[in-house]
Amino acid sequence: xxxxxxxxxxxxxxxxxxxxxxxxxxxxxxxxxxxxxxxxxxxxxxxxxxxxxxxxxxxxxxxxxxxxxxxxxxxxxxxxxxxxxxxxxxxxxxxxxxxxxxxxxxxxxxxxxxxxxxxxxxxxxxxxxxxxxxxxxxxxxxxxxxxxxxxxxxxxxxxxxxxxxxxxxxxxxxxxxxxxxxxxxxxxxxxxxxxxxxxxxxxxxxxxxxxxxxxxxxxxxxxxxxxxxxxxxxxxxxxxxxxxxxxxxxxxxxxxxxxxxxxxxxxxxxxxxxxxxxxxxxxxxxxxxxxxxxxxxxxxxxxxxxxxxxxxxxxxxxxxxxxxxxxxxxxxxxxxxxxxxxxxxxxxxxxxxxxxxxxxxxxxxxxxxxxxxxxxxxxxxxxxxxxxxxxxxxxxxxxxxxxxxxxxxxxxxxxxxxxxxx
Numbered sequence: 001x002x003x004x005x006x007x008x009x010x011x012x013x014x015x016x017x018x019x020x021x022x023x024x025x026x027x028x029x030x031x032x033x034x035x036x037x038x039x040x041x042x043x044x045x046x047x048x049x050x051x052x053x054x055x056x057x058x059x060x061x062x063x064x065x066x067x068x069x070x071x072x073x074x075x076x077x078x079x080x081x082x083x084x085x086x087x088x089x090x091x092x093x094x095x096x097x098x099x100x101x102x103x104x105x106x107x108x109x110x111x112x113x114x115x116x117x118x119x120x121x122x123x124x125x126x127x128x129x130x131x132x133x134x135x136x137x138x139x140x141x142x143x144x145x146x147x148x149x150x151x152x153x154x155x156x157x158x159x160x161x162x163x164x165x166x167x168x169x170x171x172x173x174x175x176x177x178x179x180x181x182x183x184x185x186x187x188x189x190x191x192x193x194x195x196x197x198x199x200x201x202x203x204x205x206x207x208x209x210x211x212x213x214x215x216x217x218x219x220x221x222x223x224x225x226x227x228x229x230x231x232x233x234x235x236x237x238x239x240x241x242x243x244x245x246x247x248x249x250x251x252x253x254x255x256x257x258x259x260x261x262x263x264x265x266x267x268x269x270x271x272x273x274x275x276x277x278x279x280x281x282x283x284x285x286x287x288x289x290x291x292x293x294x295x296x297x298x299x300x301x302x303x304x305x306x307x308x309x310x311x312x313x314x315x316x317x318x319x320x321x322x323x324x325x326x327x328x329x330x331x332x333x334x335x336x337x338x339x340x341x342x343x344x345x346x347x348x349x350x351x352x353x354x355x356x357x358x359x360x361x362x363x364x365x366x367x368x369x370x371x372x373x374x375x376x377x378x379x380x381x382x383x384x385x386x387x388x389x390x391x392x393x394x395x396x397x398x399x400x401x402x403x404x405x406x407x408x409x410x411x412x413x414x415x416x417x418x419x420x421x422x
Contacts, residue, residue, distance in 0.1 A: 002418035005110035007037040009062050009118035010086055011140065011348075015328050016116045017044035019135060019200060019238040023114065026407035027414065028052050035108050037062040037121075047240070058108075063100030063120065065093075076347070077157040078148040080165035080188050083119060089168070091175035098124045098176050105130060111418040116140070119191035123173055127180040131417050132194030135238070135410065137327050138206035139348040141199050142189050149208060151347060196417060198410055200238045204334070204359055204394065205327060207351035236406040239328035244310035247283055247317065250301040254279040255382060258314045258338075259322035260329055263288045265343050267365065267372060269296035271322060274374035276302050278382060280320070285309050312336070319388070320381060325349030325364075330356060337395030339387035341365065341377070360390035 004027050008016040017038060024034045029052055037060040038044055051057050065087035076082045087094050101124030105113065113125040113132045117140040125132040134141055142148055148166055150157055166188045173191060174184040185191065203210065249256055257280045261268045268286070275282050276299045285305040289295050295304055311329065315321060315336035323329045325344045330352065333340050340362035342353035353364035363381060365372050381387060 001031050001033065002111045002415065003033045003035075003109060004112050004114055004414060004418070005035050005037070005105065005108050006114045006116070007062055007118045007121045008039050008116045009064055009120055010039070010082070011117045012040075013326060014044060014047060015239070015326060016136070017047045018240040018328060019116055020114075021047050021240060022238040022403055022407045023135065023410060023414075024048075024057060025052055026404070026411040028055055028057070030411055030415065032415075032418075035060065035110070037104060039064055060104065062118070063097045063104070065097065073161075075152060075155060075157075077155070078151055078162045078165060079142060079192060080148050080162065080169045083169045083188070083191070084165060087120065088172050091172045094120070094123075094172050095176050095179065098127060101125075102128060111421050112414055113194070114414060115194055117192070122191055122194045123176065125194070126185075127177055127182045129182070131196075131421050133196040133198055133414060133417060134192060134194040135198050135200045137237075137348070137352075138199060138201045138208060139351060140192060141197055142192060143208055143210060144189050144193050144197065145187060146189070148188055151351070196413065198235060198413060199233070200235050200406065200410065201327065202236055202331075202334075202398075203234050205237070205330070205352055205355055206234075207355050235410055236401055236403075237327055237331040238403055238406060238410075239331055241312055241332070241403055242310075244308045244313075245305060247309055247314035248303060248305075249283055249317070250281040250303045252279075252281050252301055254281045254301065255319040256280070256317050257282045257320045257322060258309070258311075258318040259284040259286075260309075260324070260326075261286050261322065261343070262324065262345070263293070263296070265324060265345050267343055267374065270372070270374040271341070271343065271365075271378070272297040272302060274378045275322070277375060278378050280378070280382075283309065283314060283318075325353040325356075327352060334361065334391060334394050335398055335401060337388070337392035339381065339391045341381055359394070360386060361394065362387060362391070 006020045027034050035058040039062050069085040072085050087097050097120050101121050113130055115121045115134045116136045122132045169188045257275055282302045289304045290306055311332045315338050318338050321333040321338045322341045325342045342364050344350040344353045344366045350366050356362045357364040
């Protein structure tokens with residue numbers, strides 16, 4: 001039996017918590033002790049209800065940066081610039097956050113720290129000589145052994161600016177490590193990767209373009225465990241597949257479209273109106289409407305779900321999925337062979353949507369001229385079978401993929417790390 005601490009520090013949404021829940025279940029099923037620290041305990045509380053066998057899993061508040069960093073570029077050019085706004089501008093405040101993580105680890109005594117976009121947890125683990133592993137989307141796990149790549153190559157950001165940001169981050173992090181007598185970091189990417197990176201995604205979702213071939217997602221991935229989860233080991237995405245209300249579609253004969261949208265995107269009403277004008281039967285989960293706000297479009301062939309929808313059931317019947325580009329929704333659409341119309345709201349979603357579009361499985365609306373002609377775009381997607389063909393080809397290659405199997409493989413690598421420490 002080993003002790004594992006799973007943690008999430010940066011980023012938003014439920015995807016990080018859902019990933020940690022999947023991995024926690026796998027580790028608990030193997031008889032290990034698990035504790036979890038989260039950036040947001042309030043929003044994610046329900047994710048951790050009903051742990052296997054009623055086991056108690058401590059849920060703790062992750063030490064996070066609470067302040068606004070002034071004077072930073074509005075467009076983060078690489079992960080170093082993101083870290084500078086998350087406590088890495090100066091060594092002294094960073095040392096305070098590291099002290100919080102060190103205290104937590106001192107109380108919990110984990111054998112391995114498992115970080116989901118949790119660089120300061122990795123830094124604290126290194127300062128204590130603890131093994132660390134990283135899990136997560138491709139965005140949060142950049143290539144190792146080199147400078148952090150530019151996240152906005154289309155903006156022609158000066159390389160000197162990116163290099164200066166990485167040097168600044170390394171100086172702050174290494175000052176903290178030196179204070180604790182720990183070895184320095186050579187690359188800022190190590191703050192995101194830890195000792196053993198375990199990318200829980202597919203190469204098709206990797207905007208760094210590190211591999212083009214899909215791994216044997218239905219089979220053993222023995223090479224992943226043997227290589228310690230290196231750049232050639234793609235474990236596949238982790239998402240909570242169960243739960244949600246059964247899909248209830250509007251009556252009629254038009255194409256079924258599932259939409260998961262938020263009011264924060266300016267195009268939410270336009271795309272919904274275009275879908276219904278093209279005769280689609282639309283089932284939409286819009287959280288703000290589910291919470292009581294007035295729906296942006298009202299028509300008999302558009303139904304708003306009152307709660308999150310059981311995605312696997314909905315996508316099994318849908319001809320099109322409309323989403324902002326969150327990995328959990330995209331992964332399930334890909335497994336179902338359903339093309340996607342993507343309206344990204346932030347950088348990670350944009351980069352992921354660009355990969356899906358490049359693979360021919362959908363359209364990234366953020367790359368189109370503004371304002372989009374939603375009617376023409378919907379007509380184009382419905383009339384172009386190549387999108388569905390590309391999505392269905394992926395689904396055939398990934399046939400048999402199960403999140404539970406993926407989590408078991410990751411748990412096996414984590415067990416090996418814990419055993420090596422003991």
